[in-house]
Amino acid sequence: KAGVTQTPRYLIKTRGQQVTLSCSPISGHRSVSWYQQTPGQGLQFLFEYFSETQRNKGNFPGRFSGRQFSNSRSEMNVSTLELGDSALYLCASSLRRGQGLTEAFFGQGTRLTVV
Amino acid sequence: DQQVKQNSPSLSVQEGRISILNCDYTNSMFDYFLWYKKYPAEGPTFLISISSIKDKNEDGRFTVFLNKSAKHLSLHIVPSQPGDSAVYFCAASGTSYDKVIFGPGTSLSVIP
Secondary structure: OOOOOOOOEEEEEEOOOOOOEEEOOOOOOOOOEEEEEEEEOOEEEEEEOOOOOOEEOOOOOOOEEEEEOOOEEEEEOOOOOOOOOOOOEEEEEEEOOOOOOOOOOOOOOOEEEOO | OOEOOOOOEEEEEEEOOOOEEEEEEEEOOOOEEEEEEEEEOOEEEEEEEEEOOOEEEEOEEEEEEOOOOOOOEEEEEEOOOOHHEEEEEEEOOOOOOOOEOOOOOEEEEEEE
């Protein structure tokens, strides 16, 4: 069974640009969560999607948005990039909600560098 | 304000000894706690969890202890092995449907 696939793996963007990251969950998984990892901050929750609907949202500005498609694939978009957006963005998928991430599987992440 | 804290950014332990990783939380509404392990260039993987109705959960070499009154939990690894060298994240949620809040992580090095 294929794991969680995040594309691209690495990305360099300029301040002010926008970026779209993609996450393909494990086949059959319907819940996708996104996290931002920066040194010293751990993994900060961005949002969770289930059945194409945003179910939870973290404390990030509106420049961060996401969506989920009918095949459960998810994208997150960051507009007007800032230097502080440089981070590893991780996606986690699980079969259903209500599992507290015990049965969630993380992708390898997309390393975004904003210059 | 960090709701989940791991005050030790790094820890070094000799192979065969016990590794103790600590985690403190501030939100008394948290009732479900998890530990994740992360190797470089890989996503985090779930290690062990504990709900607030328990004070201990054991899985092989890994044991998590929860002290609700102190809002403190710890992960014990016995015996520690070089393959345990990784970053360990403590995480908590209010309910199983709630978002999961992660701590900043502790980098464990097990020295052969």
